[in-house]
Amino acid sequence: MSTSTGGWHADEDLLSRYVRGDAGPVAAASLEQHLLRCASCRDRIAAHVPVPLLDAAWERVRDEAVAGRPRRLERLLVRLGVPAPDALLVATAPSLRTSWLVGLVVTLVFVGLGAAYGGDRGLTFFLLVAPLVPVAGVAFAYGPDADPSHEAALATPYPATRLLLLRTAAVLAASLPPVLLAALLVPALSWTAVAWLLPALSLTAALLAASTWVRPTVTAAALGAGWTAAVTSASRAADPTAVLAPALLVAYAVLGCLALLVLALRSRSLTTLGSPS
Amino acid sequence: MRAGPADEDAALLAALADGDLAAMRRLYERHAPWLSARLLRRCNDPDVVADVLQDSFLALWRGAERWRGDGEVAAWLWGIAVRRLVSRLRGRRAAVVLPLEEEADPGTAPSAEEVALLGVEYGDLGSALLRLSPEMRAVVQATVLDGLSTRQAARLLGIPAATVKTRLHRAKAHLRRELAGGLA
Ligand SMILES: [Zn+2]
Numbered sequence A: 001m002s003t004s005t006g007g008w009h010a011d012e013d014l015l016s017r018y019v020r021g022d023a024g025p026v027a028a029a030s031l032e033q034h035l036l037r038c039a040s041c042r043d044r045i046a047a048h049v050p051v052p053l054l055d056a057a058w059e060r061v062r063d064e065a066v067a068g069r070p071r072r073l074e075r076l077l078v079r080l081g082v083p084a085p086d087a088l089l090v091a092t093a094p095s096l097r098t099s100w101l102v103g104l105v106v107t108l109v110f111v112g113l114g115a116a117y118g119g120d121r122g123l124t125f126f127l128l129v130a131p132l133v134p135v136a137g138v139a140f141a142y143g144p145d146a147d148p149s150h151e152a153a154l155a156t157p158y159p160a161t162r163l164l165l166l167r168t169a170a171v172l173a174a175s176l177p178p179v180l181l182a183a184l185l186v187p188a189l190s191w192t193a194v195a196w197l198l199p200a201l202s203l204t205a206a207l208l209a210a211s212t213w214v215r216p217t218v219t220a221a222a223l224g225a226g227w228t229a230a231v232t233s234a235s236r237a238a239d240p241t242a243v244l245a246p247a248l249l250v251a252y253a254v255l256g257c258l259a260l261l262v263l264a265l266r267s268r269s270l271t272t273l274g275s276p277s
Numbered sequence B: 001m002r003a004g005p006a007d008e009d010a011a012l013l014a015a016l017a018d019g020d021l022a023a024m025r026r027l028y029e030r031h032a033p034w035l036s037a038r039l040l041r042r043c044n045d046p047d048v049v050a051d052v053l054q055d056s057f058l059a060l061w062r063g064a065e066r067w068r069g070d071g072e073v074a075a076w077l078w079g080i081a082v083r084r085l086v087s088r089l090r091g092r093r094a095a096v097v098l099p100l101e102e103e104a105d106p107g108t109a110p111s112a113e114e115v116a117l118l119g120v121e122y123g124d125l126g127s128a129l130l131r132l133s134p135e136m137r138a139v140v141q142a143t144v145l146d147g148l149s150t151r152q153a154a155r156l157l158g159i160p161a162a163t164v165k166t167r168l169h170r171a172k173a174h175l176r177r178e179l180a181g182g183l184a
Helices: A012-020 A025-037 A039-048 A051-067 A072-079 A084-091 A095-116 A119-129 A132-139 A150-155 A160-185 A197-210 A216-237 A240-244 A246-269 B004-017 B021-042 B046-061 B073-089 B099-103 B112-122 B124-130 B134-145 B150-157 B161-181
Strands: none
Touching (some): A025 B124, A025 B134, A051 B021, A119 A240, A197 A216, A240 A246, B004 B046, B004 B073, B021 B046, B046 B073, B124 B161
């Protein structure tokens, strides 16, 4: 520290001559060694350095730092062992944050509803919304409607199907746990608290398969309308949990598998969702 | 005495590694001024110096350079900056004038103040350095004081690596003679 220099510090004149290049080689070399160890002389030299140069460089540093700021999610994924390019593309999905937020809001709403009403009304609402949360998330995770960096993301040689599945997995991982938590907090749901996962996954698979032809947002709207009709009619007839009858659960599973098969067969021709090549 | 500045620099580097832009701003305020002054003495093109500052701080931000937590932060930062300068200078030697060689007029005797200053920092080595030719002193400065490799020093000075080696060899022999003979 400064004690090692025997109390010597550069005066303003030397600092000013050094910055102008007039200090002479010996004084300059000495001052440079001193500056490495003396914070007070480093602070004082700032007054002699041209401000425009420093400001211009800082503005560029700041702009590039903000533009290239690695996302927290991306860092987390890399830390969990996901390869860096995968992590980048997953983290840039616009709906990841959204689907997590939606999941959280749904959680809060159901905790509230379950506490206030319980019974059939809360149950119908839950069955209506819960399976559609991942569908909405996936619809906005990938595709021309959702992703402003879509073009850029696909400009790199990266398999579109891999990206699609990665982002779907990420959306499911982000959106299902909060909804599941909400379901477990509503006593009226009992076993349906878990059974809704089957139609949710089946609908998501159907979305992926259909989206090899049509925009995912269009498909998601159609699936949402269909599911809403099914739940409301079941609710009016007698029991909203009829949409989770054992026979129907088997049908969801079969449909889901069929959808995944279609996706696998069509994945080779898939460039972007909704716009097959 | 060990307190403040070094600890604050280390804390700022840690915050910067966590993506704290304000910490980088603070670190920039503390170190960019003297770094730019020192860089301007190696390269008198302010645009290149601004580019080097930008490269260096972005390297910190992106984690390309990691502080291992020992030694002086300032010396470590200078090591980063001078290497970025060398890589920026690749292929544009003509644009660069080295103030050190330019001003080191052999006819000008070093002032008493200069000798005293050098004595403070380098002891007897300082006065011996004074009696080197400007060419040899430039090589000693780039390699010994700035910590560059022979190849990097060659790029910075715009001379062949072999010339750097020869001059450094001669300079060391010269210094050894000076230190052995002139002490008493
Ligand atoms: Zn000082």
